[in-house]
Amino acid sequence: MILENLRNSGRLLFQVVGPGDMNKLSSGAVTGSNSPGISIALVIILAVVISLIVIAIATYFFSRYLNEKFEKTQQLDADNIVLASREKAQLIESEAKDNAIKVLRDAEIDIQKRRGELTREDDRLQKRRTELDHRIEKLEQREANLNKRQSSIDKRLNEIEKMSTKQLEELQKVAEMTTEEARQELLDRVEKESRNDMARIIRQIEQEARIEGDKKAREIIATAIQRVASDQVSEVTTSIVNLPGEEMKGRIVGRNGRNIRAFEQAAGVDVIVDDTPEAVMISCFDPIRREIARRSLDRLIQDGRIHPANIEKVLNEEEREVQRLIVEAGEQAAFEAGVVGLHPEIVKMLGRLKYRTSYGQNQLSHAVEVAKLSSVIASELGANIELARLGALLHDLGKSMDHNTEGTHAKIGAEFAKRYGVNPKAVNIIESHHHEVDQESVEAVIVEAADAISGARPGARREDLEQYIKRLRALEEIANSHKGVQNSFAIQAGREVRIIVTPEDVDDLAATYLARDIAHQVEETMQYPGQIKVTVIRETRAVEYAK
Numbered sequence: 001m002i003l004e005n006l007r008n009s010g011r012l013l014f015q016v017v018g019p020g021d022m023n024k025l026s027s028g029a030v031t032g033s034n035s036p037g038i039s040i041a042l043v044i045i046l047a048v049v050i051s052l053i054v055i056a057i058a059t060y061f062f063s064r065y066l067n068e069k070f071e072k073t074q075q076l077d078a079d080n081i082v083l084a085s086r087e088k089a090q091l092i093e094s095e096a097k098d099n100a101i102k103v104l105r106d107a108e109i110d111i112q113k114r115r116g117e118l119t120r121e122d123d124r125l126q127k128r129r130t131e132l133d134h135r136i137e138k139l140e141q142r143e144a145n146l147n148k149r150q151s152s153i154d155k156r157l158n159e160i161e162k163m164s165t166k167q168l169e170e171l172q173k174v175a176e177m178t179t180e181e182a183r184q185e186l187l188d189r190v191e192k193e194s195r196n197d198m199a200r201i202i203r204q205i206e207q208e209a210r211i212e213g214d215k216k217a218r219e220i221i222a223t224a225i226q227r228v229a230s231d232q233v234s235e236v237t238t239s240i241v242n243l244p245g246e247e248m249k250g251r252i253v254g255r256n257g258r259n260i261r262a263f264e265q266a267a268g269v270d271v272i273v274d275d276t277p278e279a280v281m282i283s284c285f286d287p288i289r290r291e292i293a294r295r296s297l298d299r300l301i302q303d304g305r306i307h308p309a310n311i312e313k314v315l316n317e318e319e320r321e322v323q324r325l326i327v328e329a330g331e332q333a334a335f336e337a338g339v340v341g342l343h344p345e346i347v348k349m350l351g352r353l354k355y356r357t358s359y360g361q362n363q364l365s366h367a368v369e370v371a372k373l374s375s376v377i378a379s380e381l382g383a384n385i386e387l388a389r390l391g392a393l394l395h396d397l398g399k400s401m402d403h404n405t406e407g408t409h410a411k412i413g414a415e416f417a418k419r420y421g422v423n424p425k426a427v428n429i430i431e432s433h434h435h436e437v438d439q440e441s442v443e444a445v446i447v448e449a450a451d452a453i454s455g456a457r458p459g460a461r462r463e464d465l466e467q468y469i470k471r472l473r474a475l476e477e478i479a480n481s482h483k484g485v486q487n488s489f490a491i492q493a494g495r496e497v498r499i500i501v502t503p504e505d506v507d508d509l510a511a512t513y514l515a516r517d518i519a520h521q522v523e524e525t526m527q528y529p530g531q532i533k534v535t536v537i538r539e540t541r542a543v544e545y546a547k
Helices: 002-017 019-031 036-175 179-228 247-253 255-267 287-303 308-337 344-355 363-381 385-393 409-419 424-432 442-456 465-480 508-525
Strands: 240-242 270-272 279-283 485-491 496-501 533-538
Touching (some): 240 287, 247 255, 247 287, 255 287, 255 308, 279 287, 287 308, 287 344, 308 344, 308 363, 308 385, 344 363, 344 409, 363 385, 363 442, 385 424, 409 424, 424 442, 465 485, 465 496, 465 508, 496 508
Parallel strands (some): 496 533
Antiparallel strands (some): 240 279, 485 496
């Protein structure tokens, strides 16, 4: 820095004196002239040099002073930081000690509280034990009193039996025949007089009732089916999403699976990306969530912007749209069935059946069809048409919520309808259409028949014939595998199995246990829709031949 200042000073001197003066100075210095101009120039030069030296020295010491002052400032800042850190560390240590003391104190309070609860519980148990001992003593006393009474009653019964025997002996002496002989003579006389008439009347009534009943039933069912004339139900909620190309699978998955994870987490479904060409599968037990996910994925594929932020936005929009479609579907179904005045929540729950299928049959279309069939049958029989329509439209309401609620769909639907003020008779129709409770009206029987017609007519449901037959055979094999079973029949499309047992091998109590065991075995070994009713029939017959 000093050399740089000297150079700058030399340049300044050269500019002040000029080149000519410098040459003069040089020549004068050589010749030794004492010219006044030369002396002044030398003085100026010396002054400038001295001033430059002084400036350089001052600059050096000033920069050194500044450096020392900066170092002291830095050191002071560092000391302040260290001091603040120490104070903060002491504060944190103090807070940690306080927290530890507080936690220890809370733990001691909790321990004391638990000890108190245990003491109270021990006292309560001791009190209960004392009460139980007292009750046992009372029961023992009561048992002793009962034994005394029983002994006295036995004595009186013996006396009564002796008196009855004496009276019978006296009567037999008077009538000159025994009790069995008198009973047999009376029965023979009555049987002889009434057997022929009773048999003839009973056969005639049964034959007429069977002919008329079958004829009337065929007419009513045929008329109902012809008047409704529903199309084949083929609508099924799909879980397949078609892609414009194989490269779209990579965009759906995203980098390191980011997009597919975000979609599955937000939608609550599983997206299956496999070797199926230009398609992915959406899997979920909830048909509503599956439909929202399918619509959202279709929209994302068309839009092309597949990333977590847009996925959440599209899912929210499609969820609102599906909820709107559900309400519209419920209102449309109520309008088609001719049912008015339903609570909005029931209409909304009814619309959810649009996305529920059973063996390929859409449950909302099935409900409307059953309502129409029930109204026709009710009009033919002179029953309450409005009640039959209402119960038929809502009979499978529980299927829209049975995936996350315990109980059968009939019971769930009945409880939901009762909660929102549906007619109690309609609630009974809903709850009894699978015979879980007793049917209280003829409309309940009508709805049950219409439900069977809608589910069993050609084209209504899709089930592989071989699987259907295997299921029925499996039901009968399970029933026949138990001891005492004489025969078994799977009826009502596999919804009921009737078992005929040998009365000598199975009594009434054993029949109840047998029905329960077969029901448990069916639950554990078979897969089936809805529920299966197990009916055990035990019948004793007395047969005699007239010779």
